[in-house]
Amino acid sequence: MENIINVNKLTYKYEKENVLEDIHFSVPRGAFLGLVGPNGSGKSTLLKIILGLLKLQKGEVELFGTAIEQFKDWHRIGFVSQKANSFNSGFPATVYEVVSSGLTKKVGLFKRHKEEDKEKIRAAIDSVGLTEKIGSNIGELSGGQQQRVFIARALVSDPDLLILDEPTVGVDAKNVQSFYEMLTELNQDRGITLILVTHDIGTITDKVTHVACLNKHMHFHGDTEEFEKQNMSDLYGHDVQVLMHEHDQHHHHHHVHHHGGENR
Amino acid sequence: MIEAIFKYEFLQNAFLTGAIIGIIAPLLGVYIVVRRLSLIADALSHVTLAGIAASLLLEKRLLFTTGLNPIYLGMTFSVIGSLFIEKLRTVYKHYQELAIPIILSSGIGLGVIFISLADGFNTDLYSYLFGSVSAVSRTDLVIIIIISVIVVAFITLLYKELFLLSFDEEHAKASGIAVKSLHFFFIVLVALVIAASMRIVGILLVSSLMTLPVAASIRIAKGFKQTILLSMVFGEVSVLGGLTISYYLDLAPGGTIVVIAVLILILVILLKKMYQWKHEVRE
Numbered sequence: 122m123e124n125i126i127n128v129n130k131l132t133y134k135y136e137k138e139n140v141l142e143d144i145h146f147s148v149p150r151g152a153f154l155g156l157v158g159p160n161g162s163g164k165s166t167l168l169k170i171i172l173g174l175l176k177l178q179k180g181e182v183e184l185f186g187t188a189i190e191q192f193k194d195w196h197r198i199g200f201v202s203q204k205a206n207s208f209n210s211g212f213p214a215t216v217y218e219v220v221s222s223g224l225t226k227k228v229g230l231f232k233r234h235k236e237e238d239k240e241k242i243r244a245a246i247d248s249v250g251l252t253e254k255i256g257s258n259i260g261e262l263s264g265g266q267q268q269r270v271f272i273a274r275a276l277v278s279d280p281d282l283l284i285l286d287e288p289t290v291g292v293d294a295k296n297v298q299s300f301y302e303m304l305t306e307l308n309q310d311r312g313i314t315l316i317l318v319t320h321d322i323g324t325i326t327d328k329v330t331h332v333a334c335l336n337k338h339m340h341f342h343g344d345t346e347e348f349e350k351q352n353m354s355d356l357y358g359h360d361v362q363v364l365m366h367e368h369d370q371h372h373h374h375h376h377v378h379h380h381g382g383e384n385r
Numbered sequence: 386m387i388e389a390i391f392k393y394e395f396l397q398n399a400f401l402t403g404a405i406i407g408i409i410a411p412l413l414g415v416y417i418v419v420r421r422l423s424l425i426a427d428a429l430s431h432v433t434l435a436g437i438a439a440s441l442l443l444e445k446r447l448l449f450t451t452g453l454n455p456i457y458l459g460m461t462f463s464v465i466g467s468l469f470i471e472k473l474r475t476v477y478k479h480y481q482e483l484a485i486p487i488i489l490s491s492g493i494g495l496g497v498i499f500i501s502l503a504d505g506f507n508t509d510l511y512s513y514l515f516g517s518v519s520a521v522s523r524t525d526l527v528i529i530i531i532i533s534v535i536v537v538a539f540i541t542l543l544y545k546e547l548f549l550l551s552f553d554e555e556h557a558k559a560s561g562i563a564v565k566s567l568h569f570f571f572i573v574l575v576a577l578v579i580a581a582s583m584r585i586v587g588i589l590l591v592s593s594l595m596t597l598p599v600a601a602s603i604r605i606a607k608g609f610k611q612t613i614l615l616s617m618v619f620g621e622v623s624v625l626g627g628l629t630i631s632y633y634l635d636l637a638p639g640g641t642i643v644v645i646a647v648l649i650l651i652l653v654i655l656l657k658k659m660y661q662w663k664h665e666v667r668e
Contacts, residue, residue, distance in 0.1 A: 172559045195561040202555060212419055212552055215608035222549040226560040231542045258607060274556075 123150045123186075125282050125314050126171060131180030133166055139337065140166045144180070146333055146342050150281075153308045153315045155325040155345075158335035164318050165203075167335065168286060172200055185281070196227045199275030199313075201268070203286040208267075210260040216270050217255050220246055223274035245277040246270075249303065264291035265300065276307070283307065284316045289324075301328050389632075398521040399585065399638075400628060402529050406582045406594065407624030409533045411616035412540060413575055414595030418603065419551050424485045425470060425572070426579060426592035429463050431492035433580045434588045436462025437513050438499035445503045454524050455513070456580060463576035466492060471572060516587035516639030518632060529581045536574055543567065548609060585624070587639035594620060597646035601653040619649050 124147040131144040140163040148154050158164045169175040170182060173189060182189040185197060221234060221242045228238060246255055249269035254262060259270060268288055275283055285304075289297050305328060307313045319325060326332065332348040334340040341348060390396045417423055439462070440455035466488050473484035500510065512520040540547065549557045550567055558564050575595075582591045602615030627642030634641075 173561075174555070174559055193561075195559065200556070200559055208553065209419070209421075211603075213603050213606050213609055213612040214548075214552060218548070218609050219552065222545065222552060222556075223560075225545045225549045225557075226562060228545065230546070234545075256607060 124148060124183075125150050125152075125185060127181070127183040128167075128171075129181040129183075131167075131170070131177075131182065133163070133170060133175070133178050135166075141170075142337050144335075144339050146339050148282075148314060148316065148331070150314055151308075151312060152331045153305070153329045154317070154331040154333060155322070155329035156316055156318045156333045156335060157320070157322045157325070159320055162336040164320075164335055165286065168200075168284060168318060172198065172284070196278040197281045199223075199278065199280035199283040201271045201275050201283070201285045201288055203290065210267075212259065214259055215256050216246060216251055216259060216262070216273075217242060219259050219270050220273045220277055223277040227278045241277055241279075245273040248276060248307075249273045263293075265293060265296040268292055268300070269303075272303075276313075280313065282314045282316070284318070286318045287320070288317065289319075297324075304328070394523070395519050395521065396632075398523060398526045399518040400625070402521050402526050403585050403624040403628050403638075403642075404621065405529050405533045406578075406585055407621035408617045409536045409578055410582055410591070410594040411598040411620035412613060413536060413571075413578055414599045414620075415602075415609075415613050415616050416547060416551055416571065417575065417595055418599040423592070423596050424482070424489075425467075426575065426595045428470060428485045428489040428492065429466050429576050429579045430583065430588045430591040431489050431496065432466030433459040433463040433492075433576075433583060433591075434513070435492045435495035435499065436460070436580070437583070437588070438496045438503065438510065441507075441509060442499045442503040454522070454528075455509075456525060456528060456584070459583065460577055460580040462492075463580045464573055467572040467576040471569065512587075513583055514587050514589055515637040516583070516585050516590065516642070518585075518628060518638050521584050525581075525584050532574075532577050532581050536578060539570065539574060547571070585628075585638060586642055587637070590639040590643045593643045593646060594623070597643070597650055598623065601646075601650040604653050604657050619646065623649060 126146075126148040128144055128146050131141055132139060133141040144167065156164060156167075166175065170177060171184070171189075173192070173195065177189060184192045185194065187194075221238075223245070224234065224238055224242065228234060234242070243252070243255070246252055249272050251266060251269055251273065254266065259267060262270065268291065272283075272285070272288070289300060292300055304315060304317070308315050315329075317325060317329065322332075322334075326345055326348070329345055331342075331344050333342040390400060414426075417426055436459040437455045440453065440458035443458075444453065444455075470484045470488050473487055474481045477483045509520075511517075546557070546562050546567055549560070549562065550564055554564060579591050579595075582594060586594050598616045598619035599612070601619050602612050606612040606615050623642050623646040626645045628638050630636065630645075631638040631641040
């Protein structure tokens with residue numbers, strides 16, 4: 122199957138310390154990948170590199186088959202950042218205005234939104250269930266609703282890949298379930314490839330199709346079934362850090378084994 | 386008053402200039418406020434002062450520059466100041482706000498030196514500090530018209546991009562927008578508008594015309610477009626009201642304009658409080 126992302130031999134350092142070391146991983150089209158790792162494991166750095174916010178230092182990254190240095194179709198990638206929870210909530214913008222900003226690049230410089238763009242904006246807002254709030258200032262919404270606004274903003278440009286960085290932080294427990302249902306729907310019905318970044322592995326294994334564990338190195342990378350076969354189930358409830366540690370011993374095994382499978 | 390405007394060219398200049406500034410200062414001000422850059426306007430206005438003082442000094446010491454409109458050097462200083470602020474913000478990555486006091490005090494420092502070299506205060510300088518109705522020349526008016534055309538074109542053509550930059554800089558970067566150049570042009574425009582506005586409101590009060598109307602509109606507006614529209618309305622009311630009152634009562638226009646803007650702000654805050662209170666009672 123075609124890979125949307127290919128990462129090869131990626132190493133990245135801040136100052137002198139390696140944050141990412143020799144990362145290999147790939148995301149097949151249509152996957153729902155859970156990227157798991159404790160705080161400081163390099164998850165955000167990896168994301169920033171994939172999103173083109175940090176320059177490649179060593180290694181290769183391919184997006185949709187194009188080397189990232191040449192990649193131009195950024196609108197194909199939607200991103201919902203962790204910062205979505207800590208934006209300036211006093212900013213005077215309506216839900217509609219925030220979602221419309223997701224089309225900025227696609228509509229193009231000096232151009233205004235056409236009727237079909239407006240239609241897309243309304244559809245994106247509808248798909249996250251916020252039509253009622255379309256004219257409200259974003260600051261008046263609850264944390265979970267704000268997060269949905271940011272997802273709608275990412276969806277409005279019809280991305281093939283949607284990356285979510287800790288999207289359920291600040292969403293209350295009773296809404297988390299419906300939030301994941303929405304994601305599954307996007308993945309299965311609309312065929313959007315998803316990468317969900319989280320430090321909490323327990324809540325996602327039954328939702329995602331693939332898992333990648335990161336802590337400077339990529340410790341495991343494969344589909345969920347395989348992940349569970351590796352006798353990981355007894356580790357649920359443990360600290361993620363512990364999980365990573367235990368993985369360390371098998372690191373090479375998983376890695377090599379899996380990667381061969383992925384590119385077949 | 387209407388009659389006087391038709392009669393005297395200086396009044397036409399002042400009112401037309403004021404009417405334009407009343408719109409473009411709050412227009413840029415919205416972006417300044419939501420991007421939390423309010424103090425940059427202050428820093429730049431003080432740098433403009435240094436430019437004005439330098440121009441007045443040159444005029445006094447070197448006869449050949451007589452007649453050169455001080456607004457040119459004011460604008461030059463202001464733009465250079467804006468570039469320094471940007472440079473300093475990258476030098477002090479973790480203390481970005483430090484760039485503002487550095488530039489602000491450099492501006493005052495230079496300004497004061499130039500003033501003392503030119504043998505102190507005179508009426509010219511006074512009118513630059515606090516604004517003046519009679520000091521606005523045709524040249525000033527023409528410069529302001531040109532600047533306002535650039536500002537309005539910039540904001541209408543790049544509305545989407547500027548909104549995204551203001552709301553979420555990281556996302557703007559991620560979606561491939563030339564954030565740096567956009568910000569650069571924006572700051573240069575702010576510098577130009579500040580230099581252009583000081584004839585009417587005065588250097589010390591320019592920044593308030595960029596922030597006070599926005600502070601009021603942000604309390605009650607729904608959405609960004611409405612915030613911009615209301616800010617321009619509040620700005621325009623302040624300027625035209627202030628100029629009229631200052632003409633009749635012979636007051637410094639800058640101060641009158643700013644006091645009206647403050648009154649609008651207070652009124653809006655009170656009305657909003659009353660509205661919320663009424664709402665709570667009903668529920």
